[in-house]
Amino acid sequence: MKRHKILEKPFPIGASVMIKNVESKNSETDPKYEGIFLFTATLKMIKLIDESPDPIYEQDPTEIEYEVQAILNHRGKAPNYEYLVRWKGFDSSWDTWEVPANFDSKEPIKLYWSRLGAANADSNTKRKRAPKSVNKRKVATREERSSKRHARLIDTRRPTTTP
Known part of the structure; x- marks a missing residue:
């Protein structure tokens, strides 16, 4: 063989x-x-x-710069946001998630946050919680429960009269 x-x-x-x-x-x-x-x-x-002509890549692919058309969405929490970027001259199949460090200019990020209506794009503040009085559920006391139960019992004992 x-x-x-x-x-x-x-x-x-x-x-x-x-x-x-x-x-x-x-x-x-x-x-x-x-x-x-x-x-x-x-x-x-x-x-x-080895007499190969010019190298395969004339320019390092990592040095090529692309222009941002728009930022479409974001994910994550501050300060670790990632942005869904639509590139100028490319369709939606080429959209990528990018971290802010990959942007040459912070203008697209500021424009995105202003479009969303955020007051401060660079703030790292957490969301404000509602006061505890809003979040608490009112639990009926023993007296309230017994008075409601007593009222129901009285209603069921009354005879119903039909006119």
Whole structure:
């Protein structure tokens, strides 16, 4: 049983290839393949020369800046809010949750809070509770319960007269 694939047709000259990373793969996060190599010539074995043109990414993707169209929603509690952001030029499938540190300007956040009618967007104050008198439920005393019970008993004992 063959365990290795033997290439019957060699790579065409000028083809871009990648080599499987077998020797230096120490963890799962290491890349499976190395570089993009340009196939230049065939000798007894395949010869690869690294003459790759410009790098794949001309600009680091983390350095690209996007413009905020609007902040749609927020989640979490102050000061750990996350904002649902709609990006300018993108549809709703590209909306993302972002923390305030990811914004270059705090203007979209202030505009969002002003739209919601919040007085102070940067305040870290907690919601004010209603006074205890509002939150307490009135519990009837023993006398009140017995007088209500007594009144019900009297009503049930009275004969009803039909005119």
